[in-house]
Amino acid sequence: MKTRSDMKLPRRQTILGGVALAAGAAAPARAQLTIDMTKPTFEPVPIAIVDFRGDKVGADIAGVVRNDLQNSGLFRSIAPGTFIQQNIDPNAPPRFPEWRQIGAAGVVVGQVTQAGGNIKVDFRLWDVVVGQQATGLSFTSQPNNWRRLAHIIADAIYKRVTGEEGYFDTRVAYVSETGPLGARVKRIAIMDQDGFNNRYITDGRTIALTPRFSPTLQEIVYMAYGERNEQPRVYLQNVDSGRRELLGNFPGMSFAPRFSPDGTKVVMSISADGNSDIYQMDLRGRALQRLTNSPAIDTSPCYSNDGTQIVFNSDRGGTQQLYVMSASGGGDRRISFGEGRYATPVWSPRGDFIAFTKISAGSFGIGVMRADGSGERMLASGFLVEGPTWAPNGRVLAFFRQQPNSGGRAGSVTLHQIDITGRFERQMPTPTDASDPAWSPLIPQ
Amino acid sequence: MRTIKALAAIAAMIFAAACSNDQQAAAPATTTVTPGSVADFRQNVGDRVFFDTDQSTLREDGRATLNKQAEWLKKYGNYQVTVEGHCDERGTREYNLALGERRANAARQYLIAQGVPASRLKTISYGKERPDPVGSDEAAWARNRRAISALQ
Numbered sequence: 001m002k003t004r005s006d007m008k009l010p011r012r013q014t015i016l017g018g019v020a021l022a023a024g025a026a027a028p029a030r031a032q033l034t035i036d037m038t039k040p041t042f043e044p045v046p047i048a049i050v051d052f053r054g055d056k057v058g059a060d061i062a063g064v065v066r067n068d069l070q071n072s073g074l075f076r077s078i079a080p081g082t083f084i085q086q087n088i089d090p091n092a093p094p095r096f097p098e099w100r101q102i103g104a105a106g107v108v109v110g111q112v113t114q115a116g117g118n119i120k121v122d123f124r125l126w127d128v129v130v131g132q133q134a135t136g137l138s139f140t141s142q143p144n145n146w147r148r149l150a151h152i153i154a155d156a157i158y159k160r161v162t163g164e165e166g167y168f169d170t171r172v173a174y175v176s177e178t179g180p181l182g183a184r185v186k187r188i189a190i191m192d193q194d195g196f197n198n199r200y201i202t203d204g205r206t207i208a209l210t211p212r213f214s215p216t217l218q219e220i221v222y223m224a225y226g227e228r229n230e231q232p233r234v235y236l237q238n239v240d241s242g243r244r245e246l247l248g249n250f251p252g253m254s255f256a257p258r259f260s261p262d263g264t265k266v267v268m269s270i271s272a273d274g275n276s277d278i279y280q281m282d283l284r285g286r287a288l289q290r291l292t293n294s295p296a297i298d299t300s301p302c303y304s305n306d307g308t309q310i311v312f313n314s315d316r317g318g319t320q321q322l323y324v325m326s327a328s329g330g331g332d333r334r335i336s337f338g339e340g341r342y343a344t345p346v347w348s349p350r351g352d353f354i355a356f357t358k359i360s361a362g363s364f365g366i367g368v369m370r371a372d373g374s375g376e377r378m379l380a381s382g383f384l385v386e387g388p389t390w391a392p393n394g395r396v397l398a399f400f401r402q403q404p405n406s407g408g409r410a411g412s413v414t415l416h417q418i419d420i421t422g423r424f425e426r427q428m429p430t431p432t433d434a435s436d437p438a439w440s441p442l443i444p445q
Numbered sequence: 446m447r448t449i450k451a452l453a454a455i456a457a458m459i460f461a462a463a464c465s466n467d468q469q470a471a472a473p474a475t476t477t478v479t480p481g482s483v484a485d486f487r488q489n490v491g492d493r494v495f496f497d498t499d500q501s502t503l504r505e506d507g508r509a510t511l512n513k514q515a516e517w518l519k520k521y522g523n524y525q526v527t528v529e530g531h532c533d534e535r536g537t538r539e540y541n542l543a544l545g546e547r548r549a550n551a552a553r554q555y556l557i558a559q560g561v562p563a564s565r566l567k568t569i570s571y572g573k574e575r576p577d578p579v580g581s582d583e584a585a586w587a588r589n590r591r592a593i594s595a596l597q
Contacts, residue, residue, distance in 0.1 A: 182575065182579060184575075209538060229567070274547045274553075299542075359535070359537075387538065
């Protein structure tokens, strides 16, 4: 199985994984170690993650797992200093009463072994409440790939406890912003979802905006300005090699690109004589198909998860609203009907919701509605919040927040994640100010 | 005598300072710039027009400025013009790119209608990416909803 490298030079890394470890008991455990994140109220699951044994990287792996789970808002990582049982055998059941005593619902133990130049990482999640193994898996990979292994383990724990797919073995592309607002440097960066392995994809000589991942994460599309007062255009870039190409040479601006779910097409806006319409380009033959033809602003297109429809925003009805059309054009219907202006619709990878930015009464919000426009619900609001993007499980979103400018100085711009209930929001760490997040699919294993 | 001389010298300095201040304050309104220069265009014609919120329709004051721009551009035919469309920060990034393009195009079309050759006029949209002035109040936003005729 091929995966992509965290290093600047292309280097294939392999993860052999998902091998089940023999369980201590056969019956699936269901008690306080499970959580229904769609319920209106719940307590985070208290979980104890013991430093993995066998190699010093074991403690680092445990630290990444703790951080991932804690940051999801669904888990409370119990401080290792409070653990009673020490020197726990990773292959034998833990002493459950001692873990119940510190309030743990689950205990994670693991070990790292050297395996012919690779590392093999085993872990088990024990259900403390019923005294059984809940899950156990084994993975093998290159030693420098240990952070990914930790994220994959955190995903397995998340899935076992929530019943939802995890989203920790992913990356986030975004726009890094530095310098004064009047001459702001905006360059595309990619980092792991927990903020590590940050690297820059564009050099910052011209403004680059709106990065979006291909389904394999091997490419991104984004918009960048030309060197000398040239129109901004959409580029396709290989993430590892850095090779980039212009997607079509149009006389007008091209912007707001997004891949189709199968990665064979890119939908974008192209403007001509001041008017912006939506087009779809087939990446194999570069054939261009026009999808809208109105004197209005039609932009921010996004495919449905099955690729058959496109949601976009348009001011054809007088104000900026959300519309859905067929992915081959036509059949347009408006789906937003609340007070205010709606923008940047993004279809959930599960297909059930569309997230959007809403501007009303002088403030900005991030919300979700069902794909037919019903059940609108706001999750976050502020002076300026914008640009939701879905984690691959369709249960968590990222977006950006800008604080007001003051005294001629730029307000801070930061990335945030929020769960679909709106209960748990946290800032995502970035080395610089950051906007326009794009959450990747799970990294292929 | 020494004292009086010193006082006279101080008085002369104060007078000189007052003069230089007056000149600075008066400079932008008078034509100290070379006619036909970029500075002349900016100071005596006006390089930008402003728009209402979420609008790309030219206002009365904008048309007046563009009339002056057209006259000037026809007089000084050696300039190429890039009309930059800009927006305030109270919209989403992609929509504002489109809105800025509309604003730039509205100004360009008006200049063409006043007789400036289309071949001299390009457009580019900066959306909300290049605010001037930087601020988060209605006064700053009103100045940011603009189309600027940049001369090359």
